[in-house]
Amino acid sequence: MAKKLEMLVVSSKVKSLLKKAKCNTAGDALDGLNGVVHWYIGEAAARAKANGRKTVRKHDFCACA
Secondary structure, eight states: OOOOOOOOSOHHHHHHHHHHTTOOOOTTHHHHHHHHHHHHHHHHHHHHHHTTOSSOOGGGGOOOO
8 A cells, every 4th residue: 555645735725716716625636636747846855866966956947948
């Protein structure tokens, strides 16, 4: 069984945005989004380290090449 990740997203804010988009929120949707956020943070940290930095900057989160 996979270790449960610490929740980093604010569920009420996510649900509110989805409601404005006229969508419902499944029980596992927030866990999925939280997993993506954890992945993005890991990727940004790796990019910063690869560039010789200890500080993660805005462009480390950019999905562009």
